Amino acid sequence: MAAQTVVSAPLLSWVLWVLVWAAILLIATVLGSRAGRLWREHRDAQLLGELRPAMLEVASGEDDDASALHRLTAVPAHRVPVVDRAVSAMLSKVRGEPARALARVLEAHGRAQWAIRGLSSHSAVHRAHAAWTLGLMRARETAPRLVPLLQDRSADVVVAAARALALLGDGSAARAVLRAVAPRRRPRGLPSWVAVESLCAFDDSAAPVIEAATLHPNSAVRHVAATVIGARPLLGAAPVVRERLAEETDPRTLAAFVEALGRVGGPRDLPVLSRFARHRDETVALAAVESLERLGLASSVAALAPLVADPRPRLAERAAVALTELGPAGRDRLRDVVAAEGSAALPANYALQLTAMRSAGHGVD
Amino acid sequence: MEWIDALRSAVAAVLAFIAVPVLIYFLLINTSYLVMIVLAAVDFVAQRRRIPFAGREELMHSRTMPGISVVAPMHNEEVGIRVAVESFLSLQHPRHEVIVVDDGSTDNGFEVLRRAFDLVPVSRQMPQDVPVRETPTSIHVPRDGRTRLTVVRKRNSGRSDSINVGVNLAREDLVLFVDSDSILDPGALLAVSRPFIEDPISTVAAGGVIRAVNGCRVKGGRVLEVRMPGTPLADIQVMEYLRAFHLGRAGWSRINALLLISGAFGVFRRDALVSVGGLDASSIGEDFELVMRLHRTFRKQRRPYRVTFLTEPICWTEVPSTLPVLRRQRARWHRGLWETLWAYRDMLGNPRYGRLGLVAVPYYWLFELVAPLLELAGLVLIALGFALGLVAVEYFVLFMLVAYAYAIIVTLAAVTIEELSYHKYPRWRDLGITLGAVVLENLGYRQLTAWWRMEGWVASLRNRRQVWGTMTRSGFTEVDG
Numbered sequence: 046m047a048a049q050t051v052v053s054a055p056l057l058s059w060v061l062w063v064l065v066w067a068a069i070l071l072i073a074t075v076l077g078s079r080a081g082r083l084w085r086e087h088r089d090a091q092l093l094g095e096l097r098p099a100m101l102e103v104a105s106g107e108d109d110d111a112s113a114l115h116r117l118t119a120v121p122a123h124r125v126p127v128v129d130r131a132v133s134a135m136l137s138k139v140r141g142e143p144a145r146a147l148a149r150v151l152e153a154h155g156r157a158q159w160a161i162r163g164l165s166s167h168s169a170v171h172r173a174h175a176a177w178t179l180g181l182m183r184a185r186e187t188a189p190r191l192v193p194l195l196q197d198r199s200a201d202v203v204v205a206a207a208r209a210l211a212l213l214g215d216g217s218a219a220r221a222v223l224r225a226v227a228p229r230r231r232p233r234g235l236p237s238w239v240a241v242e243s244l245c246a247f248d249d250s251a252a253p254v255i256e257a258a259t260l261h262p263n264s265a266v267r268h269v270a271a272t273v274i275g276a277r278p279l280l281g282a283a284p285v286v287r288e289r290l291a292e293e294t295d296p297r298t299l300a301a302f303v304e305a306l307g308r309v310g311g312p313r314d315l316p317v318l319s320r321f322a323r324h325r326d327e328t329v330a331l332a333a334v335e336s337l338e339r340l341g342l343a344s345s346v347a348a349l350a351p352l353v354a355d356p357r358p359r360l361a362e363r364a365a366v367a368l369t370e371l372g373p374a375g376r377d378r379l380r381d382v383v384a385a386e387g388s389a390a391l392p393a394n395y396a397l398q399l400t401a402m403r404s405a406g407h408g409v410d
Numbered sequence: 411m412e413w414i415d416a417l418r419s420a421v422a423a424v425l426a427f428i429a430v431p432v433l434i435y436f437l438l439i440n441t442s443y444l445v446m447i448v449l450a451a452v453d454f455v456a457q458r459r460r461i462p463f464a465g466r467e468e469l470m471h472s473r474t475m476p477g478i479s480v481v482a483p484m485h486n487e488e489v490g491i492r493v494a495v496e497s498f499l500s501l502q503h504p505r506h507e508v509i510v511v512d513d514g515s516t517d518n519g520f521e522v523l524r525r526a527f528d529l530v531p532v533s534r535q536m537p538q539d540v541p542v543r544e545t546p547t548s549i550h551v552p553r554d555g556r557t558r559l560t561v562v563r564k565r566n567s568g569r570s571d572s573i574n575v576g577v578n579l580a581r582e583d584l585v586l587f588v589d590s591d592s593i594l595d596p597g598a599l600l601a602v603s604r605p606f607i608e609d610p611i612s613t614v615a616a617g618g619v620i621r622a623v624n625g626c627r628v629k630g631g632r633v634l635e636v637r638m639p640g641t642p643l644a645d646i647q648v649m650e651y652l653r654a655f656h657l658g659r660a661g662w663s664r665i666n667a668l669l670l671i672s673g674a675f676g677v678f679r680r681d682a683l684v685s686v687g688g689l690d691a692s693s694i695g696e697d698f699e700l701v702m703r704l705h706r707t708f709r710k711q712r713r714p715y716r717v718t719f720l721t722e723p724i725c726w727t728e729v730p731s732t733l734p735v736l737r738r739q740r741a742r743w744h745r746g747l748w749e750t751l752w753a754y755r756d757m758l759g760n761p762r763y764g765r766l767g768l769v770a771v772p773y774y775w776l777f778e779l780v781a782p783l784l785e786l787a788g789l790v791l792i793a794l795g796f797a798l799g800l801v802a803v804e805y806f807v808l809f810m811l812v813a814y815a816y817a818i819i820v821t822l823a824a825v826t827i828e829e830l831s832y833h834k835y836p837r838w839r840d841l842g843i844t845l846g847a848v849v850l851e852n853l854g855y856r857q858l859t860a861w862w863r864m865e866g867w868v869a870s871l872r873n874r875r876q877v878w879g880t881m882t883r884s885g886f887t888e889v890d891g
Binding site: 052054058064071133134174201236241245264265276295362363400402403 | 456459460462463464465468469472473474475530532533534535536537538539551553554555556581583607608609610611681804805809811812815816819822823825826829830833838841845
């Protein structure tokens with residue numbers, strides 16, 4: 046009947062044969078991959094074990110007679126990739142003279158030329174690796190070659206280029222970094238945090254570009270700009286932030302601007318921050334409370350006190366905790382609130398309770 | 411025997427009618443798994459390649475890292491709760507708090523915590539941002555006032571309601587759900603927070619990998635050595651988690667059509683959770699339902715959003731080691747799947763939801779929901795055909811071999827990807843167990859779980875009340891010294 050032989054037996058046999066061979070191939074891949082990996086790990090550990098003391102000597106700046114540097118630069122060719130990998134990993138963690146000393150190892154191995162050639166490679170991994178290597182080597186003169194990579198079609202290359210530029214610290218790349226956050230050609234831009242860290246690492250020449258980015262049509266770019274203004278902090282950007290507060294439509298970006306104002310603003314911003322602490326979006330309101338606390342002014346107490354009675358419990362609690370951080374004046378105000386026994390008594394009491402417990406643990410009032 | 415002839419004719423007719431569609435279905439379902447695995451592999455390769463220059467080590471000190479509240483519901487977890495909370499508190503993250511919600515435990519779990527962390531009651535007002543069935547009866551914090559731990563006590567109202575209580579009390583921007591008997595890798599919080607600093611405007615939810623802790627060597631709430639469980643039932647589940655929950659979800663995430671973040675390990679932006687009303691405490695598949703609701707709400711409101719899955723952060727959890735517990739779990743999962751898909755049937759084939767409506771939701775209907783029904787029907791028919799002499803023995807054996815060989819290839823592909831990328835199981839012995847489990851899965855386990863899934867579906871259709879049952883845990887293999 047038709048059903049029993051919906052697929053002919055020879056065809057089934059052939060398919061089974063193919064599947065069995067595919068299974069054998071996959072199992073061989075698994076076994077081969079494991080064996081190869083274990084062998085490489087063993088070999089690399091052995092090689093690095095011998096050279097690690099020299100690496101640490103160079104990285105710690107104690108290689109006065111350059112003998113350790115010589116040991117690292119004079120390794121045979123087959124050991125160079127392993128040493129370069131280890132040195133690169135170390136370079137991402139050190140700064141200053143040790144970094145320059147380690148970079149000399151890579152330079153002696155011809156990594157600078159390799160990396161410059163690699164920037165135009167067809168392989169995205171190669172381009173990214175090359176860009177990152179130049180950053181690690183603090184090859185500041187190569188910054189103009191790295192900037193175009195911020196528009197690369199590969200997201201990995203863009204990230205590597207931005208991080209490399211951060212290590213070089215050249216503020217002239219700021220505009221390109223911000224442009225990479227909202228690229229025209231790629232669906233996804235440079236990750237926000239990478240952009241923020243890069244822009245924070247750039248020299249002061251980046252400041253006007255960052256301020257201008259607060260007007261960018263894309264909210265992701267504005268968010269990055271606002272975060273950088275607060276994180277660096279760019280004190281001169283306070284007027285721009287104040288202006289943007291009135292215009293910003295995206296709630297998360299607005300919260301970032303409010304937070305930035307807490308870091309770059311001053312006493313004259315208390316009224317506007319108090320107003321934002323009543324904002325209907327809780328994220329914005331919480332950012333305003335945090336900013337009021339961060340300003341740390343005597344008048345912040347007066348601005349925060351009414352917020353303890355806010356109908357939103359998280360906000361009221363955050364305002365009460367902020368008051369405890371503002372010293373005796375803030376805590377006295379909270380005691381008044383508790384004594385008044387209104388709706389604000391609960392968050393006020395909670396914040397005071399926490400403060401008392403902390404103080405008991407540290408023997409301070 | 412007339413009735414046998416009649417049965418033979420009927421089976422022959424049915425076989426003739428459905429043989430080709432069923433064959434195509436099996437081809438499609440296994441091929442779809444293979445496609446997901448390949449998509450995930452592309453993602454894995456990209457992730458591994460970017461390790462040297464991705465800056466993972468800088469995450470801890472990133473100025474943009476948002477705070478995260480770890481919400482862990484607890485119900486009669488007396489034995490492991492202290493170690494679990496200690497391990498949650500010691501996770502790497504610049505700003506995280508831990509909120510344990512005691513869901514009406516009848517054991518000494520709370521006392522254990524009170525003694526371990528010197529808890530004292532505080533008068534704290536709970537926000538009502540997300541509706542809850544049971545409000546806290548008391549809230550406790552460590553006496554030092556600094557340790558970022560809050561323990562909430564309330565009457566028993568279920569896991570979802572307990573998480574909602576935790577969401578209300580959460581102070582941070584992000585909320586992580588984790589079971590209090592699970593173990594997070596030390597860097598898991600940082601890794602799972604990463605999408606939220608990469609795209610802080612759009613990312614609303616992210617999920618991480620769930621792996622089986624059975625058999626692993628654990629000390630002080632840390633997995634010291636990863637091992638295969640060594641019991642066939644748990645070994646097979648390791649394979650299943652790898653293929654379906656790890657690689658499958660990575661594949662869906664790659665095409666921006668992720669429908670499910672496991673309730674055992676998921677991070678959500680708190681404001682997004684509040685805007686959709688938190689977890690649905692009446693839902694059986696509460697994690698699936700929540701993600702579907704996020705999709706529907708954000709799409710309807712035309713708000714930019716992103717739901718993503720990460721293969722790096724790991725949550726270790728104990729998988730069922732007995733058949734009755736596994737049976738209840740699978741029945742519950744399938745019931746939750748059906749009830750959620752039915753509740754969100756308007757998304758099926760709806761172009762308004764983009765590739766979710768046109769690809770992911772139809773896939774879940776066709777290949778996740780219907781799969782056990784068709785698998786069992788196919789098996790019964792072919793067995794009947796064999797018994798009635800409609801199918802030759804050689805043909806029957808050959809057919810079954812091909813069907814299961816393809817399934818084995820799919821799982822072997824998943825094992826290969828794991829070995830080439832994360833290679834979490836270092837012992838050669840574990841590799842042997844893995845390969846054995848790949849074959850064993852098809853000899854009874856698949857068929858049993860298909861049957862249990864059908865039980866869950868039928869129970870829902872018959873409106874039977876869902877009983878969660880108790881997960882019998884054998885505990886972790888703690889190492890000495």
